[in-house]
Amino acid sequence: MRLVCLDLETFFSDEFTLKKLSTEAYIRDPRFKAHGAAIKWDANTLPRWYDEPELRYHLKNEDWSDVGLICWHAQFDGFILNHHYGIKPKMWFCPMSMSRLLIGNHVSVSLDSMRAHFGLRPKITPYNLFRGLQWNQMTPDVQRQVGEGAVDEVESIWNIFGRLSRDFPQEEYECVDMTVRMFTEPELRGDVDALAKVWESEAHEKARRMAALNVREAELQSSDCFAALLRAEGVEPGYKNGKNGEIFAFAKTDDFMQDLLESGDERVRTLAEARLGVKSTMLQTRAETMGFAAQRGPMPVYLRYCGAHTTRWSGGDGCLTADTQVLTLDISGVLAYKNIVDVLISDLVWDGEEFVEHEGVRFAGYREVVSWDGVNGTPDHQVRTGEAWQDLGEALRTEAPIMDCREPTAWEVEAGRARQRSRSKC
Secondary structure (H helix, E strand, O other), X not given: OEEEEEEEEEOOOOOOOOOOOOHHHHHHOOOOOEEEEEEEOOOOOOOEEEEHHHHHHHHHHOOOOOEEEEOOOHHHHHHHHHHHHOOOOOEEEOHHHHHHXXXXXXXXXXXXXXXXXXXXXXXXXXXXXXXXXXXXXXXHHHHHHHHHHHHHHHHHHHHHHHHXXXXXXXXXXXXXXXXXXXXXXXXXXXXXXXXXXXXXHHHHHHHHHHHHHOOOHHHHHOHHHHHHHHHHOOOOOOEEEEOOEEEEOOOOOOHHHHHHHOXXXXXXXXXXXXXXXXXXXXXXXXXXXXXXXXXXXXXXXXXXXXXXXXXXXXEOOOOEOOOOEEEEEOOOOOEEEEEHHHOOOOOEEEOOOOEEOOOOOOOOOOOOOEEEOXXXXXXXXXXXXXXXXXXXXXXXXXXXXXXXXXXXOHHHHHHHHHHHHHHHOO
16 A cells, blocks of 8 residues: 555635634535645655646546545545545545554644644744635745645655654554544435424423514513513522622523522513523524534534544544633623623624624533633634644643733624624514
């Protein structure tokens, strides 16, 4: 079996990015476009850059039936190669997966991190120079730098793979290959109609509760309004300690809310059920996310080899923990912090610059998390440190402070509300 090493470079922008889209959604999006790839065809040749037309020609005319293909993040490159070019090599080799087993899954296994681990220089690919640009929009100098950066990455991937392969168990290669193919060659098809019915059932049940109570969703979403509704029924809201003092004890796990759910007063009990119904959107969100994915094609199973501390698999795309607080504007214009799992598809989310739309919360499975500088998430979740983005695990390792997201100005809040008013008319 002949070993080949490949690294793709693709179009991305501030809006069209893996920071805002799942890997599957990004690659299947109509906006997706490969700039090209660097390829090292064997141990005796140097890597070479091919722009997209050249790449398509060489991929089409290569016999992949006896090729072991090495890509740093094999699920990413592999899904692109299969979905857009129909490439299925004999064997997948994923140095990122190998790094989790041999170096550790408690640290970042990004290419830059592993280059540092093995004493190699940082990557030179100038991502800041081609953000938002298609290949034909780049200057010749930027195109040259992109190609040289990809060639440099392939050399480092080949180098690191060689070092890791000295100690990587032979029997695990097949397991890694299988894990990659579960994502790159999907067979599972979702029942779009059944998923839509789940979503509609939850939506109708929430609407039924609110109609029975004669209250609006905004009143249930707002803690202050919900407290007023309780007081109108003769119930004094419960409190608990928060980051900056006492806050209402309105979480599903709070004893106060559990008592309301068991109340002998039917209206009080229904108020509590309705409040938790509009705040807890996990079932609807999962159905919606899976439904959209099912519409795009067979649904990939994205697992990370050796992702958990027990070395079992874990969920694919990097994520934040369920209790991560995000600032939102609901469809009625109510400004509130919510746990990330409670964010509705209709909510706008503050991204540090403006209130933006999103594709809903995605459940990415159960994974081990790390905590650093107030952020709890998977080691590969991207955070902003100084002038650069890096993995949370890498920020923890280097003790790099995470930048705080500034609060929106009054003008930015009003701009967000205007956007919500426009959406509500659609």
